[in-house]
Amino acid sequence: MSPADFLLEPLAYDFFVRALVASALVGVACAVVGSFVVLKGMSFIGDAVSHAAFPGIVIAYMLGLPIILGGAVAAIGTALGIGALTRRSGLRSDSIIGVLFAGMFALGVALFSSIPNYVGDLFHFLFGDVLGISVTDMASLSILVLALLLVVRALWKELLFATFDPLGAGAAGLPVRRLDDLLLILIAVTIVISLQAVGIVLVVAMITTPAATAQMLVKRFGQMMMVAAGIGVSAAVAGLYLSYALDLASGAAIVLIETALFMIVLLITTARRARAA
Amino acid sequence: MNKRVAPSVLEGRTPSSHVGGRAVTISSVSAGYGDRAAISDITLDLARGSLTAIFGPNGGGKSTLLKCIAGLMKPWSGTIEVLGAAVGVHAARVAYVPQAEQVDWSFPIAVDEVVAMGRTPRIGPLGRAGAADRAAVAEALERVDMAGLADRQIGELSGGQRRRVFIARAIAADAEIYLLDEPVTGVDPVTQEKIMNILDAEAARGKTVVATTHDLACAAQRFHDVVALSGRVVAHGPAQLVLDREVLEKTYGGHLVPLADGGVVLLDDPHHSHGAHEGHE
Numbered sequence: 001m002s003p004a005d006f007l008l009e010p011l012a013y014d015f016f017v018r019a020l021v022a023s024a025l026v027g028v029a030c031a032v033v034g035s036f037v038v039l040k041g042m043s044f045i046g047d048a049v050s051h052a053a054f055p056g057i058v059i060a061y062m063l064g065l066p067i068i069l070g071g072a073v074a075a076i077g078t079a080l081g082i083g084a085l086t087r088r089s090g091l092r093s094d095s096i097i098g099v100l101f102a103g104m105f106a107l108g109v110a111l112f113s114s115i116p117n118y119v120g121d122l123f124h125f126l127f128g129d130v131l132g133i134s135v136t137d138m139a140s141l142s143i144l145v146l147a148l149l150l151v152v153r154a155l156w157k158e159l160l161f162a163t164f165d166p167l168g169a170g171a172a173g174l175p176v177r178r179l180d181d182l183l184l185i186l187i188a189v190t191i192v193i194s195l196q197a198v199g200i201v202l203v204v205a206m207i208t209t210p211a212a213t214a215q216m217l218v219k220r221f222g223q224m225m226m227v228a229a230g231i232g233v234s235a236a237v238a239g240l241y242l243s244y245a246l247d248l249a250s251g252a253a254i255v256l257i258e259t260a261l262f263m264i265v266l267l268i269t270t271a272r273r274a275r276a277a
Numbered sequence: 278m279n280k281r282v283a284p285s286v287l288e289g290r291t292p293s294s295h296v297g298g299r300a301v302t303i304s305s306v307s308a309g310y311g312d313r314a315a316i317s318d319i320t321l322d323l324a325r326g327s328l329t330a331i332f333g334p335n336g337g338g339k340s341t342l343l344k345c346i347a348g349l350m351k352p353w354s355g356t357i358e359v360l361g362a363a364v365g366v367h368a369a370r371v372a373y374v375p376q377a378e379q380v381d382w383s384f385p386i387a388v389d390e391v392v393a394m395g396r397t398p399r400i401g402p403l404g405r406a407g408a409a410d411r412a413a414v415a416e417a418l419e420r421v422d423m424a425g426l427a428d429r430q431i432g433e434l435s436g437g438q439r440r441r442v443f444i445a446r447a448i449a450a451d452a453e454i455y456l457l458d459e460p461v462t463g464v465d466p467v468t469q470e471k472i473m474n475i476l477d478a479e480a481a482r483g484k485t486v487v488a489t490t491h492d493l494a495c496a497a498q499r500f501h502d503v504v505a506l507s508g509r510v511v512a513h514g515p516a517q518l519v520l521d522r523e524v525l526e527k528t529y530g531g532h533l534v535p536l537a538d539g540g541v542v543l544l545d546d547p548h549h550s551h552g553a554h555e556g557h558e
Contacts, residue, residue, distance in 0.1 A: 172450065
C-alpha cells in the first residue's frame with residue numbers, strides 16, 4: 001500500500017471523516033483553554049472536573065437525556081464549587097479538588113454499578129469513542145467550540161491580564177473573580193465536549209500536554225495558543241490514523257502522540273539550554 | 278504621640294502645591310488576614326504628585342496597606358478615598374506593580390504585551406488595541422528606556438529591566454496613582470538609582486507614587502515623604518523632618534541595635550518570613 005493509499009483509504013468511511021473533524025475541533029478547544037490552565041497551574045482542576053462529569057453523564061444516561069447535558073451540569077457545578085469552597089473554607093485548593101474529584105467520581109461509579117450489564121458502555125465513557133460520534137453530536141460539538149472561541153476572543157485581553165497578574169488586574173478594576181469563574185466554566189465545557197473523543201481519564205492530557213509543549217517553544221502568549229492548537233490538531237489526525245492502522249483505542253493513540261511530542265520538545269529545549277549554559 | 282508634619286511644612290517640598298488636592302485619603306482603617314490585624318487605625322493623606330515610601334518591619338502591614346488602597350483587600354473598618362471617590366470607582370486610574378517574586382517570569386509573554394495590559398481598562402471588553410494604544414505603549418517603553426527590548430520574553434530580562442516593564446505598564450495605563458510593592462528590593466544600587474529616577478520623573482509630572490520598601494536609606498534619600506508603619510502609622514512626612522531615633526525604635530522595636538557612638542543599626546531582612554506575616558490570598 002502506498003502512503004497515499006494509507007492516508008486516503010480511511011477517508012472513504014464517513015465515520016472516520018467525522019472522527020477526524022471532531023478530534024481536530026477538540027484539539028483546538030483544548031489548546032485554547034489549556035494555555036490558560038497550564039499558565040495558571042490548574043492542570044489538577046482539569047483532571048478533577050473531567051472525573052466530576054461522570055455522575056452527570058450516568059444520571060443523564062439513566063434518564064435518557066443527552067449525556068453532554070448531564071456531564072456539563074456536573075462539570076460546571078464542580079468547577080465553580082471548587083472555586084467557591086477554596087475561597088471560603090480556608091483549606092488549600094488542592095485538598096478541596098482532591099476531595100470533590102474522588103467524591104464525584106465515586107458517585108458516578110456507584111450509580112453506574114447499579115445499571116445491569118454496564119461494562120461495555122463504561123469503557124466508552126472512560127476512554128472515549130470518537131469513531132462512534134454521530135452527526136448530531138458533531139453539530140453540537142461544532143457550535144460549542146465556536147462559542148468557546150468567540151468568548152475567548154472577546155475577553156482575550158482581560159483573561160490574559162487576570163491570568164498573568166491577578167493583583168495588577170484587580171487594582172485596574174478588572175473583575176478578576178468573575179474572570180476566574182468564567183475560565184472554570186470554559187474548562188468544564190471544553191472537558192465535556194472532549195469526552196466523546198478521549199474520555200474522562202485522558203482528557204486532562206488533551207488540555208495540558210499541547211499547551212505545555214507550546215510553552216517551551218514560544219515567547220508570546222498568542223503564539224503559545226496557536227502552537228498548542230497546531231499540536232492538538234496534528235496529534236488528533238496522526239492519532240486517528242495510528243488507531244485505524246493498528247486498531248488501537250483512538251483517544252489513547254492521540255494522547256500518546258501528544259506525549260511523544262512533549263518529550264521530544266522537552267529533550268531538545270533542555271539540551272539547547274544545557275549547551276547555552 | 279505619632280509624629281506628623283503639617284501640610285504647611287510639606288508645601289515647599291512636594292509638588293503637591295502645584296498639582297493640588299489629595300490623591301488618597303485614608304481614615305481610621307484597620308485590615309488583616311483571618312483574625313489577625315495587620316494594620317490598625319490608619320489615618321493618612323497622600324497628596325497628588327507626592328512620592329511616598331512606606332517602610333517598616335515585616336508584618337508591619339506595608340503590603341496590606343498598599344492592597345487596601347489598590348482595592349485588592351477590603352478594610353475591616355474605616356474608609357479609603359482614591360481621587361475623591363470610594364476605592365474602585367477610579368480603578369482605571371490606579372496602577373499596581375506586584376512584588377517581583379509574585380510574577381511568573383517563565384510566562385510566555387513579551388515586554389510590549391505586558392505594557393499593553395495597562396491599556397486593558399481603557400479599551401474595555403470586546404475592544405481591540407488601536408493606534409492610540411500602541412502609541413501609549415511605545416511612549417511608556419521610551420520613558421523607562423526599554424524601547425529596544427519590546428520583543429523580549431520577560432524571563433530574559435535583568436532584575437531592573439523586569440521592574441521597569443511593570444512601571445511602563447503603569448505609564449501606558451495613564452494612571453494617576455502608581456502603587457508599587459517593593460520596587461527596589463533585591464536590585465543593585467545602580468539599578469535602584471535608575472528605577473528611582475523614573476519614579477521621581479513620574480512624580481514630577483504629577484503622578485502620585487506610593488512604594489513599599491525595606492530599604493530605609495533609599496526611602497530617606499530618594500522619596501519626598503516616608504510613612505513609618507508598624508501596624509500603625511508611627512510617622513509621616515519628609516524623611517529629614519520625621520525620621521529620628523525615637524521613630525525608628527517605635528517602628529522596628531527590638532531590631533534596632535544601639536552602637537557605642539550613640540547611633541543605631543537596623544537589622545532587617547527583606548525576605549524574612551514575608552509570606553507568613555503578610556499573607557497572600
